[in-house]
Structure formats: C-alpha cells, structure tokens
Amino acid sequence: MSILKSREAVLALAILALLALIASRFPAFVTPANLARVLTDTSPLILLALGQMTVILTKCIDLSVAANLALCGMVAALLDGMGVPLAVILPAVIAMGAALGAVNGLLVWKLGIPSIVVTLGTMTIYRGTIFLLTNGAWINAHQLSDTFKALPRAEMLGLPVMAWIMIVAVLLVGLAVARLPLGRALYAVGGNPHAAGYAGISVGRTQFAAFVLAGALAGLTGYLWIARYAVAYVDIAGGFELDVVAACVIGGIAIAGGAGTVAGAVMGALFLGIIKNALPVVGISPFWQMAISGSAILIAIAVNTLARRAPGRIILKREEAAA
Amino acid sequence: MLRKVLTTAAMASALMAPGLASAQDEPVRIALVAKALGIGFFEAAAKGAEEAAAELGDVEIIYTGPTDTTAEGQIEVLNSLIAQRVDAIAVSANDTDALVPTLKRAMDRGITVISWDSGVAPEGREMHLNPSSAPLIGNTIIKLAADHLPEGGQVAVLSATSTSTNQNTWIEEMQKVMGDYPNIEVVATVYGDDLADKSYREAQGLMQSYPDLDAIIAPTSVGIVAAAQAVTDAGKVGEVNVTGLGLPSEMAGHVKSGASQSFAIWNPIDLGYSATMIAHALATDEATAEPGATIQIGRMGEVTLDENGEAAMADPFTYDASNIDEFSSIF
Numbered sequence: 001m002s003i004l005k006s007r008e009a010v011l012a013l014a015i016l017a018l019l020a021l022i023a024s025r026f027p028a029f030v031t032p033a034n035l036a037r038v039l040t041d042t043s044p045l046i047l048l049a050l051g052q053m054t055v056i057l058t059k060c061i062d063l064s065v066a067a068n069l070a071l072c073g074m075v076a077a078l079l080d081g082m083g084v085p086l087a088v089i090l091p092a093v094i095a096m097g098a099a100l101g102a103v104n105g106l107l108v109w110k111l112g113i114p115s116i117v118v119t120l121g122t123m124t125i126y127r128g129t130i131f132l133l134t135n136g137a138w139i140n141a142h143q144l145s146d147t148f149k150a151l152p153r154a155e156m157l158g159l160p161v162m163a164w165i166m167i168v169a170v171l172l173v174g175l176a177v178a179r180l181p182l183g184r185a186l187y188a189v190g191g192n193p194h195a196a197g198y199a200g201i202s203v204g205r206t207q208f209a210a211f212v213l214a215g216a217l218a219g220l221t222g223y224l225w226i227a228r229y230a231v232a233y234v235d236i237a238g239g240f241e242l243d244v245v246a247a248c249v250i251g252g253i254a255i256a257g258g259a260g261t262v263a264g265a266v267m268g269a270l271f272l273g274i275i276k277n278a279l280p281v282v283g284i285s286p287f288w289q290m291a292i293s294g295s296a297i298l299i300a301i302a303v304n305t306l307a308r309r310a311p312g313r314i315i316l317k318r319e320e321a322a323a
Numbered sequence: 324m325l326r327k328v329l330t331t332a333a334m335a336s337a338l339m340a341p342g343l344a345s346a347q348d349e350p351v352r353i354a355l356v357a358k359a360l361g362i363g364f365f366e367a368a369a370k371g372a373e374e375a376a377a378e379l380g381d382v383e384i385i386y387t388g389p390t391d392t393t394a395e396g397q398i399e400v401l402n403s404l405i406a407q408r409v410d411a412i413a414v415s416a417n418d419t420d421a422l423v424p425t426l427k428r429a430m431d432r433g434i435t436v437i438s439w440d441s442g443v444a445p446e447g448r449e450m451h452l453n454p455s456s457a458p459l460i461g462n463t464i465i466k467l468a469a470d471h472l473p474e475g476g477q478v479a480v481l482s483a484t485s486t487s488t489n490q491n492t493w494i495e496e497m498q499k500v501m502g503d504y505p506n507i508e509v510v511a512t513v514y515g516d517d518l519a520d521k522s523y524r525e526a527q528g529l530m531q532s533y534p535d536l537d538a539i540i541a542p543t544s545v546g547i548v549a550a551a552q553a554v555t556d557a558g559k560v561g562e563v564n565v566t567g568l569g570l571p572s573e574m575a576g577h578v579k580s581g582a583s584q585s586f587a588i589w590n591p592i593d594l595g596y597s598a599t600m601i602a603h604a605l606a607t608d609e610a611t612a613e614p615g616a617t618i619q620i621g622r623m624g625e626v627t628l629d630e631n632g633e634a635a636m637a638d639p640f641t642y643d644a645s646n647i648d649e650f651s652s653i654f
C-alpha cells in the first residue's frame with residue numbers, strides 16, 4: 001500500500017513540476033481561474049479514464065469509448081432537436097452509453113472474444129451508426145437549444161457544472177472501487193482470474209460490469225462534450241480513445257490488469273490535460289507538440305515501470321522476512 | 324464502321340456550325356450534372372444555372388445527377404444525356420478518372436464537356452472551372468479580417484493540421500499579400516488538427532497569449548466553428564472577430580451572436596451560373612477552350628484558362644448577417 005501511495009505521490013510531484021515549468025514560461029497559466037479552466041477542459045478525459053480504468057483492471061481494454069461518446073452525443077443533439085427536455089436526455093444518453101458498453105461486455109463475456117478485437121469492431125460500428133443517423137450532416141450551435149448548451153457552462157461555487165459532474169463521478173467511482181464487492185472483484189479478476197474464479201467471482205460478469213460502467217460514463221461525457229463545443233458531427237472526439245488509454249497508463253494502471261487506483265487515473269488524465277492546455281500558450285512550435293505529448297507519455301510509463309520493477313522482485317523476500 | 328465515323332463527323336460539324344442552333348430557334352440544351360441529387364450545394368448551383376439560362380434566353384437547363392455520389396451512377400446519367408444529344412454537359416465529378424471514357428464519347432459526338440467544382444482529368448473535358456484559386460483565397464481571408472480593423476491590429480491564424488496542403492497553400496498566399504495590409508500583424512499560426520476540442524483549446528490559447536488579439540482567421544470549417552465557440556465562451560464577442568472559411572449552415576448561429584462578423588466560401592449559385600455561361604459559350608463556339616483563352620461569364624466577369632485548361636471563377640463569396648439566413652438553408 002505504501003508503494004502504491006508513493007507512486008501517486010510521484011505523479012503528483014510530476015504534475016507540480018510540470019506546472020512550475022509552464023509557469024516559468026507563461027505565469028498566467030497557474031492563476032486559479034485558469035487552473036479551473038484546465039480542470040474543466042480535462043473533465044471529459046477524466047470521466048472516460050475512470051471508466052477505462054475499471055475495464056483495464058479486469059485485463060480488458062475498451063477502444064470504443066470515444067465512438068460511444070460521439071454516438072451518444074449525437075443522439076443527445078438529435079433528441080434536443082426534437083424538443084425533448086434535458087431532464088429526459090441526460091438519463092437517456094447515460095442508459096444508451098451503458099447499453100453500448102453492455103454490447104462490448106456481452107461479446108467479451110459470453111463469446112470470449114478478446115476485448116481489443118470486440119471494441120475495435122464496435123468502435124467502427126458506433127461511428128458508422130452516427131453516419132447512418134445523420135447522413136454525415138453536422139448539428140450546429142444554432143440548432144441546439146440554449147438550455148442544452150448552458151448546463152456544462154453554468155457556474156456553481158466558482159466551478160462550471162461540467163467540473164462538478166466530473167468530481168461527483170470521481171467520488172462515486174472511488175467509493176465503489178474501494179467499498180463495493182464489485183470494486184474488489186475488479187482487482188481480483190485482473191490480478192489472478194483463476195484464483196478469482198475459485199473464490200466464487202465470475203470473471204466474465206465482472207468484465208461485463210466494467211464495460212457497462214465505462215459505457216455509461218462515455219454516454220454522459222457525450223452529452224457534456226456536444227454541449228460544451230456546441231457542434232456534433234461524425235468525427236467528434238476522433239482518436240480520443242488513445243488519449244484515454246494514455247491517461248490510464250500514465251496514471252499507473254497496469255495494462256496487464258489488477259493494479260491501479262482512481263487517484264492514479266485522475267492524475268494521469270490531469271497530467272495529459274495540463275500538457276494539452278499548456279502547449280498552445282508556452283509558444284512551442286506546433287511541429288514539436290505531438291512529439292512532446294508522445295515523449296511525456298513514454299517518460300511517464302518508463303518511470304512507472306522502473307518504480308514497479310524493484311518492489312515486484314522483493315515481494316517474496318519481504319514475505320519470507322515476515323514469515 | 325466507316326459510315327459510323329462519317330455520321331459522327333457530320334453530326335459534329337453540324338453541331339459545330341456557329342449559330343446553327345439558334346438559327347433554327349432550337350434552344351441550346353445544357354446538362355448540369357451534380358455529384359448527387361438532393362444536396363443543397365448542387366440545388367443552389369442549379370438555381371444559378373437557371374438564372375444564366377434566363378439571361379441567355381435560348382438555353383434549356385437539364386439539371387440531373389445520380390441518387391448517390393458514385394461514379395457508376397454518374398456514368399449512367401451521362402449515357403442517357405449522350406443519348407438525348409444534349410449540346411453541353413457540365414459535370415461535378417464523383418471520380419477524376421472513371422468518367423473520362425464516357426465523357427470522351429460525348430465529346431466525340433460533338434457535345435461540349437466541361438467540369439466544375441470537382442474536376443475531371445484533362446483528357447475527359449474541354450476545361451475545368453474551379454470555384455476559386457489559392458491566391459484569391461489567401462487574399463480573401465486576410466481581407467475579411469482587415470475589413471473590420473480599419474485601425475489595424477493583431478490577427479492569428481488557426482489552421483487544420485500542420486501538414487494539410489490546402490491550408491498551407493492558402494496561408495502562404497496570404498503571407499504574400501500582407502504588404503497590402505500594413506497595419507495588420509499576423510502574430511501566430513496554430514494548428515487545431517480539424518478536431519473540435521483541439522481547435523477550441525488552441526483558440527483559447529491564442530486569446531491568453533495575445534490579450535490584444537483582434538481577429539482569428541480559421542481557413543477550415545471545423546476550426547472556424549470551434550474558434551467562434553471559444554470566443555463566445557471567453558466572453559470576448561465584439562473584441563475578437565472570428566473569420567475565415569466556413570459553411571453558412573454551420574456558421575449561422577455564430578454570425579448572429581456576433582462572434583463572427585463575416586466569413587467566406589464559394590457561392591454555389593455563382594458557380595452554377597458561371598458553369599452554364601461557359602458551357603453555352605463553348606457550345607455555340609463563341610469561345611474556344613484552349614490555354615490562355617478568355618471566356619466571358621456574364622455578371623461574374625471573365626475567366627482565363629491556364630495551361631491545364633483550368634480556370635478560377637472568383638474570390639470566395641462573403642457571408643455576413645445580411646445574407647446568412649438566405650444561404651444557411653441552402654448549404
């Protein structure tokens with residue numbers, strides 16, 4: 001546990017160092033108002049990283065989250081166009097996201113297809129469905145109702161509602177992972193599926209639950225995304241699934257499953273979000289930006305792997321010493 | 324075989340005889356072929372074609388196209404037009420090369436063939452009409468920003484990806500004419516990668532890095548919408564003007580909110596009008612399609628063909644609060 005704690009501490013320090021580095025070039029970046037803006041901007045990434053974390057914990061991966069987000073967002077925009085009130089749209093897109101996640105989960109659970117293959121397929125299907133729904137047409141700012149666009153922007157206690165939704169989601173998922181049987185099942189299934197099976201935990205059912213959670217979060221984020229950027233089209237959040245996976249990996253979620261924390265996923269997403277928001281203002285040539293984002297991911301993973309290697313080897317010794 | 328060649332030659336010469344068609348009081352039949360029916364952009368072009376026909380008097384417009392944007396569908400449509408012996412075909416092609424054999428057959432039978440909007444390979448048409456050209460677009464995007472900055476000011480460019488050829492060419496052409504706008508300073512060029520979220524973030528970054536920024540020029544339809552939203556969310560409507568290239572249907576809300584004073588894109592009505600004018604001039608031998616030739620296109624002025632047989636119609640058309648409603652329902 002102390003090792004886990006220190007890994008998150010390392011990440012927190014890295015975030016502070018990153019902020020200090022940015023502040024040395026562009027001081028206005030670390031003003032509270034701007035940090036709140038960055039937090040809001042990173043909210044979609046954090047929301048999706050939470051879902052992705054639970055999926056990765058069970059040794060799976062969900063590449064369809066961004067497509068799920070885009071499809072649910074488009075449906076939200078279409079419902080809004082039909083005059084459906086927001087109070088109905090929100091639960092509807094969350095349920096729809098959960099259902100789309102359940103498709104992934106069922107295919108993994110009942111047919112035993114590797115999750116990377118399943119979600120690669122559904123990713124394309126979900127994107128294609130948006131095209132079928134709209135014939136490729138855009139839904140634009142003036143076609144969305146004002147209440148639809150206002151919710152994520154509305155301010156409460158100095159933060160936009162979008163950030164508050166993210167914070168509530170982080171707390172709920174954190175609580176669920178720490179306190180509910182499902183949370184323990186996630187770690188058990190990812191840590192040692194056979195042992196989990198013998199302990200009476202259904203591996204498939206747990207993976208299914210993780211996919212449903214990831215889907216529901218993607219559905220919610222779909223609405224938030226469309227409302228914030230006030231435009232919906234087929235390619236919304238294209239390639240975003242890779243950012244989400246990167247955030248998890250930076251956050252120390254073991255890609256082989258069974259290890260990782262909510263705090264790690266959140267900080268991993270924040271780390272990426274800060275870089276994304278800082279690059280436009282620190283005056284780095286756009287030609288370097290992609291290389292810098294990529295290097296940051298690799299360095300974070302290298303640090304994580306190095307930090308994990310030593311503890312991994314001394315566990316037995318420590319057990320011996322304790323015995 | 325010989326007889327077929329002879330008849331073809333006879334037909335061709337009959338059609339080429341100047342003034343023959345009008346002498347017999349038979350209208351010149353011009354087919355305007357769209358990429359697909361039911362697309363607002365092409366319906367608007369057809370409207371322009373009808374306008375040209377009314378102006379010319381002796382012209383009948385056949386507006387047609389396949390039901391989906393495929394080359395196969397277009398070939399069927401072209402075959403039926405050849406069978407109807409129209410005088411001219413003006414096509415916006417779904418495929419550069421696939422239509423060439425069919426269009427060659429049409430030309431062999433004396434039908435005037437031009438392409439517009441989306442071109443056909445040179446051997447399949449007499450000339451191609453581009454809606455605009457890189458230098459005209461480059462000049463337009465900076466002019467749009469400068470027109471609203473009589474005192475001068477700072478502008479920044481929000482492009483698509485750093486490797487997109489179109490945008491880079493337009494920005495390069497814009498830099499070439501910066502001498503004509505001495506008070507305007509281009510402070511930065513950033514890249515939103517044609518992603519709504521990245522473009523939004525880059526626009527926010529521009530407003531933070533350059534607090535005195537007066538305008539953002541986004542020559543990409545994703546970027547201009549995202550930048551307008553970022554300006555609105557930052558409460559800088561009226562301070563930072565978003566302009567560039569966009570579609571009226573996508574920009575209508577932002578023009579009304581004031582985030583964008585004006586923006587540009589080619590006008591499909593003008594394009595259909597000009598294509599018809601050119602097709603008519605070539606079909607009646609008032610003009611010939613050869614490199615360097617100049618063709619009159621009515622109210623749009625004239626176009627000059629380059630060495631590839633291509634011509635650029637005009638500056639992109641400017642849309643603002645006065646005409647946005649009319650066009651936002653079209654495309």
